[in-house]
Amino acid sequence: MEIPTKSIAHITKENWDKANAILLKKTLSEFAHELLIVPVLKRGKSYGVHSPDKTFEYTFDGSILALNHWSILLESIQKKNINGAEVPLRLLEFLIEFKDTLGIDEKLLPTYLEEITSTLYSTAYKIANEKYSSTALVNQDYQVIEHAMTEGHPCFVANSGKNGFNIDDFAQFSPEANAPMQLLWLAGHRSRATFSGIETLEYKKVLSQELPLETITSFEEVLKSKGLNVDDYYFFPVHPWQWFNKLALIFAPDIAEEYLVCLGYGEDKYSAQQSIRTFFNTSSPEKFYVKTALSVINMGFMRGLSPYYMESTPTITQWVADLVENDVYLQQKGFTLLGEVATIGYRNFLYEPLGRSLPHNKMLATLWRESPIPKLSKGQNIMTMAALLHVDQSGNSFVSELIKASGITAKSWIKSYLNAYLSPLLHCFYEHEMVFMPHGENLILVFENHVPIKAIMKDITEEVMVFNSKMELPEKAKRIQIEMNEPLKILCLFNDIFQFYFRFLSAILSESQTLSESDFWEEVANCIHDYQEEHPDLEEQFKKYNLFVSEFDSCCLNRLQLRNNKQMLDLASPIESLQFVGKLKNPISVFSKTLHSVSFVR
Secondary structure (H helix, E strand, O other): OOOOOHHHOOOOHHHHHHHHHHHHHHHHHHHHHOOOOOOEEEEOOEEEEEOOOOOEEEEEEEEEEHHHEEEEOHHHOEEEEOOOOEEOOOHHHHHHHOHHHHOOOOOOHHHHHHHHHHHHHHHHHHHHOOOOOHHHHOOOOHHHHHHHOOOOOOOOOOOOOOEOEOHHHHHHHOOOOOOOEOOEEEEEEOOOEEEEEOOOOOHHHHHHHHOOHHHHHHHHHHHHHOOOOHHHEEEEEEOHHHHHHHHHHHOHHHHHOOOEEEEEEOOOOEEEOOOOOEEEEOOOOOOOEEEEOOOOEEOOEEOOOOHHHHHHHHHHHHHHHHHHHOOHHHHHOOOEEOOEEEEEEEOOOOOHHHOOOOHHHHOOEEEEEOOOHHHOOOOEEEEEHHHHHOEOOOOOEHHHHHHHHHOOOHHHHHHHHHHHHHHHHHHHHHHHOEEOOOOHHHEEEEEEOOEEEEEEEOOOOOOOEEOOOOOOOOHHHHHHEOOOOHHHHOHHHHHHHHHHHHHHHHHHHHHOOOOOHHHHHHHHHHHHHHHHHHOHHHHHHHHHOOOOOOEEEEEOHHHHHHHOOOOOOOOOOHHHHOOEEEEEEOOOHHHOOOHHHOOOOO
């Protein structure tokens, strides 16, 4: 029998106290940033926040950095009751105390608290299982770094929730645990399953790459033993959790009628990535990533995969990849994509008439994404861009150690990083009116001698947007062509890059005394000026979408999650769902140059 306490060995008072302090620090910082709470300056750098009923006061030492980022000293956070006695820090209690201020719907509060508890559980696990300090992590490989990450999405407080997993599932399937796993393969009848691939990729080519011939033969024997025709089915992998918890029940009618047949496990071992439902093949790293539907709530969404969207995914990949590969500037920067090159979606005919957007209609689909490994040259290594925000349990930042190991100055390192990351995104926006979702987990950085030299974009097709209405797109790719009000377009750069990523990176560099805020933002401004000087033909675009304005509207992600933690955005009209509260002072506005005074000669 399983030992019932085995999976909770990390839930000790010491770990729980530290996890609560870490996440309460983040909560105070992000909720103050989003103007959900208003800390009051008491003296020096000491701030206080009273609970709405005045029963408790939270105090901390901190500084307000660029973009209204609250840099809080972890050890300084205290909670005292009305009598002045110190009380243990407990994030769940804080959220219940402030629930009216935060505007959480009473019916959604328990689910939100469950996701917060899951995040605390995950944080305690990471505290107990840290294998590498930031210094030691510098020389580790791609997957070691991937699984050493502790932060998750930097803005969201509830960012490691896995509502639906039990504690054994966590140990078996979570990215934190990083247990080697095998994927389960199903056969879906072609009357209900659809294969889509880029032009050069047929179904049989995918199958022969992903499975050895002996495994394909054994799977075919499963169908033949049931008297079924192999050519009537597509084979595709699914998450084992999804099979045991959802598919075997929800799709029981299809299983009974043999539209859906369980074939067994594939041989290759996989590793769950930060994005939880995406798997890296550790047995054969050059093979595709596999992305599967996973019906758990994670960071404000049920992590399903739409079989309807899957039909258009390779077409979108092909179109975006062709654009990138035929753009001279992007090629000079080494900017590239991990193509989402093949998909299989299985439709549930029973639930489909009830609405295609239902979670029940997003339970069964598979996506194959290119691996970055074949794209590397000798002497290059890769890591998730999320690693630049990693801080170890001793408070030592990973990016600071990378810069030390590179042997160059922090300014030179950041310049190289911005050249690899920001320059291509500027070009996509100004030249092609196209934006990605470029937060840390969605990018892979390529390094030489510990210096970032180029960027690889992933998670493309669900998050890329094209604003140019005159651009001709294939019929199946037209869903990425978005109509957006003009003032909102530039906010895709201000919020997605400046607020949701650079805000944290600049704070970490400043707090670790690696690079001052002013120097960081000046390098950002220099990168933009360099791009503008190289592209005088886009001068009108630069004026229309001015990155040097004095302030911009703040998009608030936690407010989205607090409003509806089960589905933050209406996926049919995501732009309308966004919440903008307050203005942020633009940290690069002080480095502005008038465009007509810039010499466009290099």
